[in-house]
Amino acid sequence: MSQRDRGLVVGVAFFVMLLSLVYLGFSGSVALGFSGIIDGILGRDELAATVIWQLRLPRLVAGLIAGFGLGAVGAVFQTLLRNPLAEPYVMGVSSGAGVAGALVISFGLGSVLGGSLMSLGGVVGGILTLGLVFGLSGWSKKSDVVRLILSGVVVGSMLASVTTLVLLFGGKDTNVVMRWLLGSLTPMHWERVGVMAVFVGIAFGLAWRQARVLNAFAFSEELAGRLGVDSRRVLMGQLVAGTCAVGAIVGSAGIIGFVGLVAPHLARSLVGPDLRRCLGLSGWLGAGLIVGSDFLAQRIWSGAELPVGAVTAVVGSPLLLVLLRRSVYRV
Numbered sequence: 601m602s603q604r605d606r607g608l609v610v611g612v613a614f615f616v617m618l619l620s621l622v623y624l625g626f627s628g629s630v631a632l633g634f635s636g637i638i639d640g641i642l643g644r645d646e647l648a649a650t651v652i653w654q655l656r657l658p659r660l661v662a663g664l665i666a667g668f669g670l671g672a673v674g675a676v677f678q679t680l681l682r683n684p685l686a687e688p689y690v691m692g693v694s695s696g697a698g699v700a701g702a703l704v705i706s707f708g709l710g711s712v713l714g715g716s717l718m719s720l721g722g723v724v725g726g727i728l729t730l731g732l733v734f735g736l737s738g739w740s741k742k743s744d745v746v747r748l749i750l751s752g753v754v755v756g757s758m759l760a761s762v763t764t765l766v767l768l769f770g771g772k773d774t775n776v777v778m779r780w781l782l783g784s785l786t787p788m789h790w791e792r793v794g795v796m797a798v799f800v801g802i803a804f805g806l807a808w809r810q811a812r813v814l815n816a817f818a819f820s821e822e823l824a825g826r827l828g829v830d831s832r833r834v835l836m837g838q839l840v841a842g843t844c845a846v847g848a849i850v851g852s853a854g855i856i857g858f859v860g861l862v863a864p865h866l867a868r869s870l871v872g873p874d875l876r877r878c879l880g881l882s883g884w885l886g887a888g889l890i891v892g893s894d895f896l897a898q899r900i901w902s903g904a905e906l907p908v909g910a911v912t913a914v915v916g917s918p919l920l921l922v923l924l925r926r927s928v929y930r931v
Contacts, residue, residue, distance in 0.1 A: 605877045608870060612881060616888040620664065623891055624656050627898050659788045662796065663894050663908075664887045666785075666849045667859055669800035671886020673842040674860030675867065675879050676807045679814050680835055681745050687860040688846040690749060691839075692756030696729025697722035697850035698781055699759050702766040704851075705777050714791030715852070722851020723799065726843045729755060783856040783909025785894055792852040796845075803845035804883065810834060811876040818873060856909045858916030859886045865923045889916065 625632050632640060632648055640648030674687045688694055700721040704710055709717055737751040763781070767774045807814065813829050849856075863886035867878035893911040900906060 602877075605871050605881075609881050609884065612884045612888065616664070616884055616891065619888060619891055619895075620660055623660050623895050624652060627656060627895050658790050658793055659785045659894070660891065662785050662788045662793050662853060663890045665793065665796045665800055666853050666856065667863075667887035667890030668883035669796065669803065669845045669849050669886075670856065670859040670890075671863030671867075672800075672804050672807060672879055672883040673845055674886070675864035675875065675882040676803075676814065676838055676842055677860070678864050679873075679875055680817050680838055681749060682818060683745070683749060684865065685861070686749060688842065689756065689855070689857060689860065691752035691843075692729050692733055692754075692759060693726045693752075693843045693846050694850050694855050695756040695759035695763065696725040696732075697847040698725070698855055699763050699766065700725025700847075701780065701851050701854070702763050702777050705780065706766055714789040715787070716789075716791040716795045719792050719795035719848045719851040722849070723795075723844050723847035726847025726850070727840070729759065730839060730843045779907060780854045782907035783854040783912070784907055785853050786905070788852075796848045796852050799845045799848040803841040804879075806841045807838060807875070807879060810838070811879060814838070814875050815873075818875075854907075854909060856890060856912055858912050858920065859889050862916040862920045862923075863889060865920060869923055 621634065621637065624637050625634055628651070630647075630651055632651065636645065636648045637652065639645040640650075640652035643649045670688070677686045677688060677691065678684055680686075701718050704718045704721045733748065733751045733755050736755065737748045767777055813834055816829060817831070817835070846860075864878065864882045866885050867882040871877040871881055889912060890908065893915055894908045896915075897906040897908045897911045900911075
């Protein structure tokens with residue numbers, strides 16, 4: 601990574617940290633200010649400490665981890681599948697994790713283990729969905745990326761219908777499940793944050809370690825094989841690791857769309873397609889997008905809170921259209 605690229609990554613990370621301070625001080629109904637943040641973190645003010653440590657800080661850290669994970673996994677999936685529209689949700693992974701989370705809520709187990717059971721359920725649902733996608737695509741017989749993506753779209757649509765049936769027959773308040781499905785960082789507990797951090801950390805570490813190999817996939821899987829890479833093993837490992845990370849994110853915070861699609865496009869427009877450059881930047885851009893969207897979700901409508909997934913879609917879709925328009929005209 602060049603010095604310019606390092607400076608850009610550090611600059612984006614610094615901006616996200618500043619945004620996080622603003623989030624801690626001014627999100628929610630109680631405005632603490634920057635002095636209140638310090639008093640709350642140090643425990644000098646009991647009210648501020650409760651607001652910071654039990655409400656805002658776990659929500660902020662969850663948003664940072666979720667955004668970083670979605671951005672980084674989106675960059676990996678687009679590289680692996682050689683498709684600019686590929687993202688975890690296109691592969692059906694989010695729908696599988698959504699079904700698992702809806703089932704956990706419907707059985708009244710959403711608060712078990714501090715809510716971490718939903719995160720783990722999302723991981724299991726995502727892995728089972730990925731296995732179903734591989735099975736339907738006939739991956740064991742022929743390595744066909746297009747068929748794999750189409751199978752993911754079909755499975756995702758089917759599981760979205762299954763989620764609707766769970767809502768109808770689950771016997772729980774559908775508003776609770778729907779609010780979670782549309783993306784929500786509240787209530788957020790440290791146990792959920794820990795589960796997300798573990799799976800996102802593993803997925804990012806594996807992708808960073810294999811960044812050179814993954815760059816070969818951007819050209820063709822055959823080229824990666826000619827370079828002595830066990831392409832099928834690498835692809836399976838990356839998809840499984842990314843699926844686990846996304847499953848934990850969806851189980852913890854619901855379905856937050858467009859982040860895994862927009863952040864990698866924006867990163868590539870800034871530093872190019874080399875995954876060694878854009879992987880970390882994609883993560884930080886995703887983190888900033890979710891934290892900023894969650895801040896807006898709390899402030900746009902007085903007296904109410906919008907689903908963060910709806911805000912990311914409203915913010916992300918025009919941004920993606922601008923990026924795609926510029927790339928088309930450059931060609």
